[in-house]
Amino acid sequence: MLVELKVNGEPRSADVPPETTLLKMLREYLNLTGAKLGCDVGDCGTCTVIVDGVSVNSCLMLAARANGHEVTTIEGLANSNELHPLQEKFEEHGALQCGFCGPGMLISAKNLLDKNPDPTVFEVRDALAGNLCRCTGYTKIIEAVIDAGRVMNAEQANS
Amino acid sequence: MRTLDYIAPESAADAIALLAEHGESARPLAGGTDLIVDLKHSPGNIHILVDVSGLEEFRGIEETDEGLRIGSMATYAEIMENPICLEKTPEVVAASHTVGAVQTRNLGTIGGNLVTCVPSADSAPALMVLDAEVTVAGTNGNRRMPIEEFFVGPRKTILQPHELLVDIWIPKKNLGKPSSFYKFGLRKGQALALVNVAAALELKSGKIVEPRIALGAVAPTPIRILKAETFLSGKKPTKKNIQEAARIAVTESKPIDDFRASASYRCQLIQTLTQRVLTRSLEIATAS
Numbered sequence: 001m002l003v004e005l006k007v008n009g010e011p012r013s014a015d016v017p018p019e020t021t022l023l024k025m026l027r028e029y030l031n032l033t034g035a036k037l038g039c040d041v042g043d044c045g046t047c048t049v050i051v052d053g054v055s056v057n058s059c060l061m062l063a064a065r066a067n068g069h070e071v072t073t074i075e076g077l078a079n080s081n082e083l084h085p086l087q088e089k090f091e092e093h094g095a096l097q098c099g100f101c102g103p104g105m106l107i108s109a110k111n112l113l114d115k116n117p118d119p120t121v122f123e124v125r126d127a128l129a130g131n132l133c134r135c136t137g138y139t140k141i142i143e144a145v146i147d148a149g150r151v152m153n154a155e156q157a158n159s
Numbered sequence: 160m161r162t163l164d165y166i167a168p169e170s171a172a173d174a175i176a177l178l179a180e181h182g183e184s185a186r187p188l189a190g191g192t193d194l195i196v197d198l199k200h201s202p203g204n205i206h207i208l209v210d211v212s213g214l215e216e217f218r219g220i221e222e223t224d225e226g227l228r229i230g231s232m233a234t235y236a237e238i239m240e241n242p243i244c245l246e247k248t249p250e251v252v253a254a255s256h257t258v259g260a261v262q263t264r265n266l267g268t269i270g271g272n273l274v275t276c277v278p279s280a281d282s283a284p285a286l287m288v289l290d291a292e293v294t295v296a297g298t299n300g301n302r303r304m305p306i307e308e309f310f311v312g313p314r315k316t317i318l319q320p321h322e323l324l325v326d327i328w329i330p331k332k333n334l335g336k337p338s339s340f341y342k343f344g345l346r347k348g349q350a351l352a353l354v355n356v357a358a359a360l361e362l363k364s365g366k367i368v369e370p371r372i373a374l375g376a377v378a379p380t381p382i383r384i385l386k387a388e389t390f391l392s393g394k395k396p397t398k399k400n401i402q403e404a405a406r407i408a409v410t411e412s413k414p415i416d417d418f419r420a421s422a423s424y425r426c427q428l429i430q431t432l433t434q435r436v437l438t439r440s441l442e443i444a445t446a447s
Contacts, residue, residue, distance in 0.1 A: 001165070018165035018208075021195070041196045043349055045262060054236060054265040060195045061266060062188075064165045065210065108261065129348025130260025 003063045007032065008076030014063075022066045023047045023058035026073060034074035034103045038132075045131035048104035049073050055111040057130070074103035077110065085155070086110055086148040093144040097135035104131045109145045117149050117156070160199050164207045171216040171296055171323065177209050179298050179321035187211045187323055189232060189271035192263050216296075217270065217325055220244060226331040231270025231324040235282075236261075238269060247334040250357060254285035257342040260349050270324045273309065276316045276380065277351075283310070283381035284357035285340045287373035289333040297322035310380035336361065336369075337447060339439035341432050345419065352376045353420045354428040356408075358436040360391070362444040367391050372404065372437070377412035377429055384408045387433075396441045405433035 003025060004013040014029035026032045026049070035058055038044035042057040049058045050072040077084040086109050089095070096102045105128065112119055112127035119127065124142045133141060165188075168174040178185050185207040188194055198205065211217060217232040220241045227243060235255040238244050244252050258264055258272070258281050272282045273293070283306070291306045298321050306327070309317050318324065338359035344350030352375055360370040370391040372384040387407040394400045414425035 017162065019160045019163040019198075021160075040199060042192055042259070042263060045260070048262055055262050056266050057192075057262045060191050062165060062191065062195070062208075062210075064167070065191075065212070111261070126348070127261055130262045 001064060003067045005066050005068065006070045008072055016063050018062070018064055020063045021059055022049065022051075022056075022061045022063045022071070025063035025066075026058065026071075032073050032075050035107075036100060036103055038100070038104075043130075043132070044101070044104075045108065046101050046104040048107045048131065050107060050111055053114075055108055072107070072110075074106055077106060084110070085151040086113070086145065089144040089148040089151065090141070093140045093147065095136060095140040095144040101131055101133040101135075105133065105141060109141075109148070112145070113149050113152060117153050119146065119149060121146070160195075161206075163198070163205070165210065166207060167210040167213065171211075171214050171325070174209050174211050174214060175296060175298055175321055175323060177207075178323070181207050182320055185209055185320075187274075189274070190234065190267040192259070192267040193271065193275045211323060212268065217323070222247075222334070224331070225328065227329040227334055229269060229327045229329075231273075231326055232268050233270075234266065234268050235264035235272075239264065248285075248289065248329060248338075250338040250340040250359075251282065251285045251289070251329075254281045254340045254342070254355070254357070257281050257340075257344075257352075257355075263349075269327065273306070273327070274316055274318065274324055276310055276312075276314050278313055278378060278380055279352040279355065279376035280381060281342055281352060281355055281375065284355055284373035284375050285338070286327060286329070287381060287383055288338055288357045288359035288371035289329045289336060290371070292328045292330075294325040294328070295322050296325045301325065303328070307383055312379045333359070337440045337444035339436040339443070341436050341439075343428055343432060351419065354414075354425055354432055356429070356432045356436050358433070358440045360437070360440050360444060362396065362441065365395060366393050367396055367400075367441075368393075370404075370437075372408060372433060374408060374412060374429060374433070377414045377425060379413075382412070384411050384433075386411055391437075401434050401437045401441075404437060405430045408433040 036046040038046040042060045047059040188208040188210045218230040238255045340357040342352045342355040355375040361368040375381040387404040414422045
């Protein structure tokens with residue numbers, strides 16, 4: 001079936017079998033391999049993308065369901081000139097080691113900061129509860145997200 | 160995943176007709192957080208998914224003269240952000256917040272939670288203590304029933320293959336009723352309940368009125384503890400009475416041993432947590 005959607009602001013489409021998940025469509029039909037296939041059951045969160053302003057496990061959503069909707073993936077965070085403040089702060093804080101959880105972590109963090117730019121530690125932990133990291137122990141990730149929120153707030157105040 | 164057909168019908172009537180036509184080989188798709196996982200991993204004869212998640216008849220949350228209507232396809236996230244739910248059914252909001260993690264709550268629906276019918280379904284106890292009713296639609300029209308009658312066994316509801324859960328109703332008199340929900344899991348996020356429990360009650364002239372206690376993950380389905388409710392009704396809100404109600408809850412439960420916890424540990428949780436939600440409900444009733 002033909003699935004047409006907007007990915008990171010650009011119209012994209014592919015003819016996929018009806019059982020295709022959004023994750024598979026992104027990775028194998030649209031060559032957007034940022035979102036990763038981890039557990040494939042909605043536990044690990046490395047496949048997280050934003051659909052119409054809310055984060056979802058793209059391994060649990062059929063591509064058909066996303067037809068006509070707007071999707072943001074990790075590829076949509078940076079532009080060719082600069083990184084997203086979250087990416088900069090993850091780098092600065094050493095918040096990633098192997099990096100496999102990164103695409104999902106960053107998208108979940110973006111989804112949080114878009115709605116709540118000044119989160120508490122508890123709110124960050126709650127927002128990232130669906131993203132597993134086996135390297136860092138989460139502390140640096142949480143610090144990076146809170147720091148990025150500060151930067152984004154300051155940017156907004158100056159603009 | 161196996162080869163599947165995907166159909167997104169335009170109306171509830173079309174969805175019911177499709178399910179009636181295809182019988183066991185078709186399955187309604189809601190949030191998909193359980194069903195898509197099942198389809199990836201377990202054999203079965205499902206060949207057609209009928210996507211009911213966007214159907215207008217199953218969506219929305221609104222207050223009417225009758226009470227609060229929550230469309231079966233309301234996601235947990237929608238319930239958590241809804242001003243009416245936040246004000247009048249805060250423990251349904253609290254229960255929704257304990258489900259999975261953000262991503263699960265953005266896709267998963269309260270109707271899907273009830274239809275999947277696992278004994279640990281988090282929304283169930285919070286709804287049961289508010290005397291929630293559910294509307295079921297099928298080829299013979301709609302019928303309404305108390306939510307307890309909807310649950311038949313582990314992963315088994317009263318629904319026929321052609322039937323769909325339309326919405327959940329909380330009667331007007333119970334909106335804002337002092338209530339408390341508690342879930343005990345091994346982690347805060349991405350964990351099933353070892354035990355979840357809810358209570359609701361009123362205080363009138365220093366006596367407990369219309370007490371409700373419901374527990375999940377302690378029996379084949381979520382259960383009301385009617386004996387403890389009868390015991391508490393008309394009693395003074397003393398510590399001793401609350402302890403006795405919780406003791407009755409333990410004897411009325413039939414928890415199992417599994418890899419998450421032993422039955423005896425679950426019994427201790429039932430005693431402690433039932434006391435906790437009753438005490439919290441009394442605090443709210445006293446303050447209001």
